[in-house]
Amino acid sequence: MNSSDLNIAIVGATGAAGGTALKLLLERGHPSDKITLMASSRSAGRKIPYGDDQIVIAEAASDTFHGVDVALFAAGGLVSRRLAPRAVEQGVFVIDKGSIFRMDPSIPLVVPEVNADDIEWHPGIVSTPNCTSTPFVMVLDALRKLSAIKAVTVATYQSVTGSGSAGQQELIQQSGNVLEGTNTDSSVYPHQIAFNILPHVDDFLPDGYTKEEQKMLNESRKILHDESLAISATCVRVPVEISHSESLQIEFESNVTVNHAKRVLSEYDGVLVVDDPSQNQYPMPIMAAGGDDVLVGRIRKDTAHENGIALWLSCDNLRKGAALNALQIMDEALRRDALNPASQRTSK
Numbered sequence: 001m002n003s004s005d006l007n008i009a010i011v012g013a014t015g016a017a018g019g020t021a022l023k024l025l026l027e028r029g030h031p032s033d034k035i036t037l038m039a040s041s042r043s044a045g046r047k048i049p050y051g052d053d054q055i056v057i058a059e060a061a062s063d064t065f066h067g068v069d070v071a072l073f074a075a076g077g078l079v080s081r082r083l084a085p086r087a088v089e090q091g092v093f094v095i096d097k098g099s100i101f102r103m104d105p106s107i108p109l110v111v112p113e114v115n116a117d118d119i120e121w122h123p124g125i126v127s128t129p130n131c132t133s134t135p136f137v138m139v140l141d142a143l144r145k146l147s148a149i150k151a152v153t154v155a156t157y158q159s160v161t162g163s164g165s166a167g168q169q170e171l172i173q174q175s176g177n178v179l180e181g182t183n184t185d186s187s188v189y190p191h192q193i194a195f196n197i198l199p200h201v202d203d204f205l206p207d208g209y210t211k212e213e214q215k216m217l218n219e220s221r222k223i224l225h226d227e228s229l230a231i232s233a234t235c236v237r238v239p240v241e242i243s244h245s246e247s248l249q250i251e252f253e254s255n256v257t258v259n260h261a262k263r264v265l266s267e268y269d270g271v272l273v274v275d276d277p278s279q280n281q282y283p284m285p286i287m288a289a290g291g292d293d294v295l296v297g298r299i300r301k302d303t304a305h306e307n308g309i310a311l312w313l314s315c316d317n318l319r320k321g322a323a324l325n326a327l328q329i330m331d332e333a334l335r336r337d338a339l340n341p342a343s344q345r346t347s348k
């Protein structure tokens, strides 16, 4: 069997992440009659163009998974909590893009380049990380081959599509309003996002960090299998449409040279080193958007830490940060003959 034989459902197909999953299926030439699209009752009955075809959206419900092999859930935590277990009961392999299952110890959290083996023990659901964690762990996984990592300080520059289609619309609408001098009301963000930045992604916690910053710590430790890794994150929303960027300062146990860092990063699957400051070449969100690679550049010694390396990355949050990572999990599970839950495989 190859992936084009699979009946794939996208739950949340009208949204930013689900819509990108559909785009990726079209790029792969996945047959339209093997795609089921689901969203809320608001969208049920609407048709979404797919190449020369149109696919009708169904309202996501426990009885809409009949005949589905793999379901990509991108409709938020409540929908996943309600419907993902029902889909699994019907033999569907669920890949969840939301945060609800990420830290559940019985559910693997996977970036295939880093921890594909974790797919083997899934109970019917595999979770995908937050769009900031995915490129972050890939870079750390590449570099830890040179020396153990002691601590990482990271600041993110996150695009508005990270808040879904509504964030994107707010930026576009507000930018026009600012230029015209009309109202700049905000509904998605607590303040104006156009021509501004917000050091605030997700809710604040009692310790002063935000939930997004906490996710970067907890998810990275789970994916990298390193509970002692120290991470301090500051997550910032910027008025960029697509692609998150991150500034990393990584402190190693022993000395790591810039040349060695560049070499292991350029050899790592899914990472592309773009680092020629003399030609003004470095990763930027507009360069990463629409592409599959994590772009890494500005690789240099961190002058504030002994054994430190500083670098910069940009990554399309809707592709590798969400939909692409999910499809790669599907491919890897198929390759390993591991679409069924581990319990069903071992009892065969």
Ligand SMILES: NC(=O)c1ccc[n+]([C@@H]2O[C@H](COP(=O)([O-])OP(=O)(O)OC[C@H]3O[C@@H](n4cnc5c(N)ncnc54)[C@H](OP(=O)(O)O)[C@@H]3O)[C@@H](O)[C@H]2O)c1
Residues within 6 Å of the ligand: 011, 012, 013, 014, 015, 016, 017, 018, 038, 039, 040, 041, 042, 043, 044, 060, 073, 074, 075, 076, 077, 079, 097, 098, 099, 129, 130, 131, 161, 162, 163, 164, 165, 166, 317, 318, 321, 322
């Ligand atoms: N955006 C990213 O960069 C990104 C990255 C990684 C993970 N994710 C995760 O992906 C999920 C979706 O995020 P998004 O950014 O794509 O959000 P979005 O653009 O707001 O899309 C939300 C989708 O969920 C659907 N939905 C809402 N309520 C529903 C319900 N009761 N039943 C069925 N479908 C329902 C919506 O359908 P209607 O159009 O019918 O309302 C829409 O298709 C979230 O869990 C998010 O954490 C997003």
